[in-house]
Amino acid sequence: MWRIDLAACDEGGSVEFLSADEEARAARLATARGRTRFRHARIALRRLLGAYLGLPPGELVLEYGEHGKPHLTGGAQSDLSPLFFNLSHSGNLALFAVGELGEIGVDIERIRPLTYPGRLARDHLSAEEQELSPDWSAAAARPEFFRIWARKEAILKAAGLGLSRPLDRVDTIRGVLDGRSWWLLDLLPEDGFAGAVACARAPAAVRRWSWP
Template sequence: MWRIDLSARGEAGGRAILSPDERARAERLVNAKARARFRRARIALRRLLSEYLRVPPGELALEYGEHGKPRLVSARADDGAGVEIPFFFNLSHSGGLALCAVGQFGEIGVDIERIRPLSYPGPLARDHLSPEEWRLRSDWETAAARPEFFRIWARKEAILKAAGLGLSRPLGRVDTIRGELDGRSWWLMDLFPGEGFTGAVACSRAPESVRQWSWPS
């Protein structure tokens, strides 16, 4: 698991490794800060994948699932002895931070959320929490519930991204208490990327261990 600081310099020197599609997506964003953060997140992603896969970052070929989940055209890594092993990754960014999850244990999804200054999360909680999640606390109509609401939201998105579904499923169908979506179980872990942020990672299989690093280190 990698925490990526999107305020770090180095974007200009890395633009050349982005694909035409990535550069076009950046240009469609509404303001310069959002464009810069998108490019920095993708540059970091390519450089990280390059280290794992021993492929130059500009030569990594990515494709996208039906609901936009990025994946490697050849999702295999070399174990150093010439044996190919499965390789999975996912990326999420919010504000000035990003999270990149990489692993070999199955489909993976990660989400980071900036805890935004909602006056209170009640209306969104009513629309998107499952009945069991709603019963976790009685104060959803207050600002005190805001961190918990975004924690649950990150867990929901992590599961949906691991499943390759994005937001094509109603969030209320994701049970973050049991880690289930449509009857399928997912391994879940909360992440704490920085003050004012929350995050989560989901995987189709429980990993043997989870290690966390920062980029650039």
Template sequence: MSESDSRMTTWPKAPVELPTLDGNVHVWAVRLDDTRVDLDGGRELLSPDERERVARFHFDLHRRRYLIAHIALHEILARYLPLDPAQLWFELGTNGKPKLAPALAAHGVDFNLSHSHEMALVAVNRFGEIGVDIEYARPEFKFQEIAERFFTAREVAALRGLPANLQRQAFFKCWTSKEAFLKAKGTGLSGKLDEVEITLGAPEQVRIGASVPGWSLSELTPGDGYEGALLIAGGALPAICYRWQSD
């Protein structure tokens, strides 16, 4: 692992032979500032719709982040199907949630992608809805205002009740958990936001609780400065976390 890889995430590189998805889910961390990724070669893996998106970005920074996230998405999913990464294409499900195209659905692989700042997460599940969210906990972000706008009165009170040094982390844990719910269900902004609750675990540890029948929430710790959450349909499954590296 290079020094900069280990600064970004401590998740290990995946083994050549991946464990099966039976009985667990896999979550991959992708560095979006990885200068080793062959952007021109990788662009060839993308579907026509994705290439059109790439062409529409005004800023190189946003184009580069999207490209690396989607190159990784193709390379990661191709390992499970198994197919050539360039043979994958997607369709939008209800409320715009990307899915593998119906012709590939028989493989039973569900996924969800999230990106923030210089990191993306790709979560992969077998035969079950999945949602993942990552947020870079920007130090200057005015989280109190956002909490007051989107969180429930109980959550705002719980947040305010935490020691000041834990509030930012608690906000981002709660936010990513809510987003992961919305993304798993594919409801986007039409979904409810009040199904997650902040609690304070001992000692001085922020925990997020959620009890929604039929869904399981897990916190993710993808790397320094980032918070993440994973939501799957059904009972809780262990998440095996890997770091994606372009080969």
């Protein structure tokens, strides 16, 4: 598990190894800050994957599933051991999860004020999850709301489903989606952020690093 400080990343000549698809996705973002953060997150993803695989970052070939989940395909990387990974970023932080135990998903959320917190809780949390706070409109409930939200997105990303499933169907208390169980771990990347990682199998240990 890697915590990535996007503000500390230095592009240098690294932008040149981003794919045309990655550059096009960055260009579609509305702000210069958003475009820079996206590029830095993808540069970090390629550098870290390249280090694990022993390949130049620019040679990695990434394809995307129906709901946008990236995976490695083709080239020299296809002859190596299976590597499962996922990336999420919010604000100036990103989380990169990588392993060999099966599909993996990670999510990070900046804890922030919500316009309609009560409505969001009613619409997207299960009945059991709603009982975890007496008042979802209170500022004190925000960390718990975003903790649950990060767990939901981590499971959906591990399953390769994005936000294609109603969020209230994702059971973050037991880690279950559509009858399938997922191993779940809450992450605290920094004050003011919530995060979670989900995996098809429970790892014997979770090792954590920071980058750069």
